[in-house]
Amino acid sequence: MAEVIAQNPSQEVPRSTSWQMPDTLILIFFVGVFAVLLTYLIPVGNFASEQVAYVVDGVEKVRTVIDPDSFAYATDDAGQEIYKSVGLFATGSEPGLMNFAFAGLSSGSAVSVIMFMLVIGGAFGVVMRTGTIDNGILRLIEKTKGSEALFIPVLFFLFSLGGAVFGMGEEAVAFAIIIVPLMVRLGYDGITTVMVTYVATQIGFGTSWMNPFSVAIAQGIAGVPVLSGMTFRVVMWFGFTLIGILFTMMYAAKIKKDPESSYSRRSDAYFRNQALNMVDSRWNIGDTLVLLTVAATMVWVVWGVIVHAWYIGEIASQFFTMGLVAGVIAVTFRLNDMTLNDVASAFKEGAGVMLAPALLVGFAKGVLLMLGGGNTGDASVLNSILNSAGGLISGLPGAASAWLMYVFQSGFNFFVTSGSGQAVLTMPLLAPLSDIAGVTRQVSVLAFQLGDGFTNLIVPTSASLMATLGVCRIDWRDWAKFVWRFMVLLFVLASFVVVGAHLIGFA
Numbered sequence: 001m002a003e004v005i006a007q008n009p010s011q012e013v014p015r016s017t018s019w020q021m022p023d024t025l026i027l028i029f030f031v032g033v034f035a036v037l038l039t040y041l042i043p044v045g046n047f048a049s050e051q052v053a054y055v056v057d058g059v060e061k062v063r064t065v066i067d068p069d070s071f072a073y074a075t076d077d078a079g080q081e082i083y084k085s086v087g088l089f090a091t092g093s094e095p096g097l098m099n100f101a102f103a104g105l106s107s108g109s110a111v112s113v114i115m116f117m118l119v120i121g122g123a124f125g126v127v128m129r130t131g132t133i134d135n136g137i138l139r140l141i142e143k144t145k146g147s148e149a150l151f152i153p154v155l156f157f158l159f160s161l162g163g164a165v166f167g168m169g170e171e172a173v174a175f176a177i178i179i180v181p182l183m184v185r186l187g188y189d190g191i192t193t194v195m196v197t198y199v200a201t202q203i204g205f206g207t208s209w210m211n212p213f214s215v216a217i218a219q220g221i222a223g224v225p226v227l228s229g230m231t232f233r234v235v236m237w238f239g240f241t242l243i244g245i246l247f248t249m250m251y252a253a254k255i256k257k258d259p260e261s262s263y264s265r266r267s268d269a270y271f272r273n274q275a276l277n278m279v280d281s282r283w284n285i286g287d288t289l290v291l292l293t294v295a296a297t298m299v300w301v302v303w304g305v306i307v308h309a310w311y312i313g314e315i316a317s318q319f320f321t322m323g324l325v326a327g328v329i330a331v332t333f334r335l336n337d338m339t340l341n342d343v344a345s346a347f348k349e350g351a352g353v354m355l356a357p358a359l360l361v362g363f364a365k366g367v368l369l370m371l372g373g374g375n376t377g378d379a380s381v382l383n384s385i386l387n388s389a390g391g392l393i394s395g396l397p398g399a400a401s402a403w404l405m406y407v408f409q410s411g412f413n414f415f416v417t418s419g420s421g422q423a424v425l426t427m428p429l430l431a432p433l434s435d436i437a438g439v440t441r442q443v444s445v446l447a448f449q450l451g452d453g454f455t456n457l458i459v460p461t462s463a464s465l466m467a468t469l470g471v472c473r474i475d476w477r478d479w480a481k482f483v484w485r486f487m488v489l490l491f492v493l494a495s496f497v498v499v500g501a502h503l504i505g506f507a
Contacts, residue, residue: 023477028363028460035370035381036086036097043081044372044379045073045387068432071387074379082379086370095369104366105359113463114358116170116312118351121471123323124177125350126343130326130335132290133178135282151186152252153245155179155196160241162302163204167211167419169456170312171301172198173467174319178294180472184271187256190264190472191482195248198468199457199486203244205419206453206494209233214419218448221423222431222441229442232506236497243493247486263482267473286333290326297322323347353473357466360476364461368415382415386426394433401437402502403495405430405444409451410491417462422452440507443498450494458487 048070053060074082089096095103104110127133159175162168180193208215209230219226255262262268301318304310310318327343330336338346372380389412393404409426416422427448434444456462460476469479 025360025363028360028367032097032100032363032367032370035367038385039084039086039370039381042083042381042384043073044084044381045071045384046379047071047383047387068390071383073384084372084379084381095366097370100366100370101363102366103369104364105362107362107365107369110362110365112312113361116316117173117354117358117361117463117467117470119316120173120319120467121354122347122351123319123326124174124471125346125348125353126323126330127290127294127326128177128350129338129342129346130287130290130330131282132287132326132335133181133294135287136291139283149249149252151182152188152192152196152249156200156245156248157241159197159200160204160237160244163201163206164208164211164237165204165306167205167208167214168201169198169205169464170315170467171298172201173464173471174298174301176468177471181271184268187259188252189255189259189262189268190271190474191262191479192248192252192255193472194468194474194479195244195251198465199248199483200241200244202453202456203240204237205456206450207233207237207240208449208453209237211419211449214423214449214452215445217419218423218427218445219442221427222445224441224445229446229506232501233446240490240493243489247489251482263478264472264474267475267478270473284333286329286335289329289333290335293322293325293329354467354470357463357470360460360466361463368461371415386412390430390433393430394437396437398438399499399502401434402439402443402447402498405434405439405447406451406494406498409448410455411451413452413455414459414461417456417459419449419452423448439502440505442507443502446501446506447498450498454487454490454494457490458483 048067050067076082084094086094087096088098090099090103105114159168159172162171176193176197179197180190183189183193183196205211205214210216210227215233216226219228259265297318301310301315304314304318308314327338327340327346330338331340331343336342368382371382371385372378373382389408393401393408396404408430409422412426413422427445430444430448431441434441456465458465458480460466466476469476
């Protein structure tokens with residue numbers, strides 16, 4: 001019966017009268033209201049900066065970090081602490097509650113992320129319009145009947161390895177676009193796709209033994225030998241990856257048996273309808289060339305990230321090139337009878353899919369701006385929160401301090417989802433505080449990486465998460481309903497790992 005409804009999207013469905021989870025934009029707005037209230041309760045402060053040198057692979061690198069002993073509340077001429085209270089409307093360069101969305105969307109860092117999402121969406125819109133991926137999936141399903149379950153553990157393992165080795169995250173978006181139709185047609189769902197792609201990368205990212213964007217930087221700032229503690233972290237990575245695989249396989253088996261229990265059943269109708277509309281699995285030289293273009297782009301991206309440390313600007317240009325080449329191939333070989341205008345139309349439609357998650361990224365950035373942004377040199381509420389949290393942690397017993405470091409890093413990740421950015425902000429403060437609390441600096445780095453990695457699975461401020469959900473057409477509210485159980489599991493296990501590492505003197 002559900003399949004019949006999926007084939008008739010115009011059929012009216014009675015609107016539920018029961019309570020529904022507010023839209024993600026509404027939730028972020030209320031977070032913004034809470035942020036405004038904090039500006040009335042907490043005075044602003046700032047840190048001074050200092051240069052820290054550390055060595056990675058025999059090469060000395062330098063980072064500008066905060067001096068943890070330099071924090072001071074901003075005061076006026078009378079010596080009174082200053083509150084930068086946020087009003088309803090903007091005053092000068094300071095955002096207000098009614099324009100925090102515009103301020104976030106137009107801020108430099110958010111603009112680059114949003115454009116990255118739109119370009120990737122557009123490029124893959126062209127690739128998907130060629131029909132190559134659809135036809136390739138049909139052929140793959142036909143040749144692998146009976147062994148579909150192998151896709152889940154193999155993909156999860158590979159993506160987790162990518163997250164551990166070179167900080168794979170944004171790249172998962174591109175793979176999810178290709179994998180989600182396959183998963184739906186194999187009888188699974190969009191959420192399974194997010195688990196084996198983006199979630200797997202963040203499991204690897206959070207438990208990595210060599211990630212150059214988080215572990216290496218955090219250890220360098222904390223004064224710990226870079227890439228030390230590798231044996232402990234490799235075992236931890238393998239354990240958490242195995243847990244992620246088992247959790248995903250259990251969920252996938254449940255969906256295979258009872259499709260109606262899927263949390264993304266409604267949004268997966270798009271991919272199910274695609275499957276119903278495909279009659280034959282055409283394959284010619286044009287399809288082969290498009291597939292080779294996609295594969296070559298993936299290799300190009302991975303090479304650029306590992307060898308040249310390319311970020312979203314370079315990656316976006318690589319995927320734009322892929323879309324352009326795929327479009328030329330499609331027009332030349334008349335794939336799906338595509339014309340140049342069809343290529344342009346497909347690009348716009350693909351970019352349109354990313355518009356909703358892109359808005360969420362801008363809104364979340366606006367919340368951060370109301371708290372003063374992420375510049376430690378400017379007096380802000382965020383700096384005051386950071387300093388107070390550090391003071392609280394330093395006054396507790398060692399095991400409690402280690403655990404609270406993990407909790408703090410998890411919460412702070414809502415505001416700063418960048419691994420390297422969070423390391424620069426928090427490690428200069430928590431590393432010396434760990435000495436006072438009797439916690440080894442290696443444990444403080446462990447608390448940082450676990451807190452930074454795992455909460456990326458749910459915070460709407462994570463551009464990579466929202467982009468992956470966007471291409472899989474999954475609403476963040478539906479995702480939250482599913483993933484909170486997995487988050488609780490990860491939180492409990494990570495808490496045991498951090499406290500256990502402290503108790504065994506991990507250094």
